[in-house]
Amino acid sequence: MTTSSPATAQRVTVILPCRNEAAHISACLDSILESAHPAERLEILVVDGMSDDGTRELVDLYAKKYARIRLLDNPQRIVPMALNIGIRAATGDVIVRMDGHVVYPPEYIPRLVDALLSDGADNVGGCLITLPADGSPVAQAIAIAMAHPFGVGNVRFRVGAREACDVDTVPFGCFRRSLFQRVGMFDEELVRNQDDEFSHRIITRGGRVRLIPDVVCYYYARGSLRKAARMFYQYGAFKPLVARKVGRIMTVRQLVPALFVLSLIASALFAMLWPPFAVLTAGILAAYAFCIGAFAVPVARSHGLRTALWLAVALPVIHVSYGCGFLRGLPPGLFGRSRWRDPAAVPLSR
Numbered sequence: 001m002t003t004s005s006p007a008t009a010q011r012v013t014v015i016l017p018c019r020n021e022a023a024h025i026s027a028c029l030d031s032i033l034e035s036a037h038p039a040e041r042l043e044i045l046v047v048d049g050m051s052d053d054g055t056r057e058l059v060d061l062y063a064k065k066y067a068r069i070r071l072l073d074n075p076q077r078i079v080p081m082a083l084n085i086g087i088r089a090a091t092g093d094v095i096v097r098m099d100g101h102v103v104y105p106p107e108y109i110p111r112l113v114d115a116l117l118s119d120g121a122d123n124v125g126g127c128l129i130t131l132p133a134d135g136s137p138v139a140q141a142i143a144i145a146m147a148h149p150f151g152v153g154n155v156r157f158r159v160g161a162r163e164a165c166d167v168d169t170v171p172f173g174c175f176r177r178s179l180f181q182r183v184g185m186f187d188e189e190l191v192r193n194q195d196d197e198f199s200h201r202i203i204t205r206g207g208r209v210r211l212i213p214d215v216v217c218y219y220y221a222r223g224s225l226r227k228a229a230r231m232f233y234q235y236g237a238f239k240p241l242v243a244r245k246v247g248r249i250m251t252v253r254q255l256v257p258a259l260f261v262l263s264l265i266a267s268a269l270f271a272m273l274w275p276p277f278a279v280l281t282a283g284i285l286a287a288y289a290f291c292i293g294a295f296a297v298p299v300a301r302s303h304g305l306r307t308a309l310w311l312a313v314a315l316p317v318i319h320v321s322y323g324c325g326f327l328r329g330l331p332p333g334l335f336g337r338s339r340w341r342d343p344a345a346v347p348l349s350r
Helices: 025-033 055-065 079-089 108-119 137-145 178-183 194-204 225-246 256-273 277-303 305-335
Strands: 012-018 042-048 069-073 094-097 123-131 174-176 209-220
Touching: 012 025, 012 079, 012 108, 025 042, 025 055, 042 055, 042 079, 055 069, 069 079, 079 094, 079 194, 094 108, 108 123, 108 174, 108 209, 123 137, 123 194, 137 225, 137 277, 137 305, 174 178, 178 194, 194 209, 194 225, 225 305, 256 277, 256 305, 277 305
Parallel strands: 012 042, 012 094, 042 069, 123 209
Antiparallel strands: 094 174, 123 174
16 A cells, blocks of 8 residues: 555544553554554544543653644543544544554554445454453453354454455444444443444444454453453443344344353252252253363463463353343343443443
8 A cells, every 4th residue: 555545645533532541552552653544644532531540641641742642531431422522523534443452553544444445335444353461371361262252252353254244343443534424423322332333323324334354453351350251241231222222132142141141040040949950050051161161172282271271260251241241231221221320430442
């Protein structure tokens, strides 16, 4: 791609929601600043959810050094608010959403912009290469679980794809700014999963969401089981609300963890009334344990026994957290009481 290509001729606005990302924000911003897109045509809007861990001070230092970086406030502290604040402040004709937990190769922005202009899609994105937060076995196990179909289902931007294809959503979209005039802004009721609903809105209005699998970025997974559990619980909790808004369950994979949890609860309750039902509970757990074992054995060979053992813990944590979140989110999702009590408890990054 030459510097005179249609993609590099575009003025691009990067919107980066963040809150308390002091551990990752410098690496993220450094990678964006090294983008192959011309610096004079690149605007970086960091929309901060009132961080109190030093993130704001770090971003402010970058903003003083690089004129193309601006720090914006997000008093509501949730992702869709941050995105809409950034969209309204953007001066670019193309908008790229990014995430503070990720680092991006130099060709990431120009490749996505080129695909947006040449492919006819309305929202394009790449794949996530999931990396461990640190070198510990538990962090490695979480990263492996989040990049395998048994861990997260057939989410193509996480598990990969062989060729460019239309999908139901992408992780960090690249859009023409005019798209928001046509389909509206991000839904500010959706503290989580606002990407899913926005992508569905694009598709129902005749647009396309396109995954470009050889465009990748590097995502640092959560480093502890507690953080991973909280994140997946939140993902599950907002899926019913998204389903209500779009009028249907978007993908079958969203139901599997909740059905798994529900089957365990139901069989255990029935076993209390009629003991033979305990066989069903044991059968469900045995089948699940077999699947985990089949997945963990090759991981033991490639990453060591400790990582494999932690993987056998991380997978149930992810699945049960998501499933419990989904079940917890059903009543408010069905009846519209969707506000998270403490928006600050929901991280702005993935």
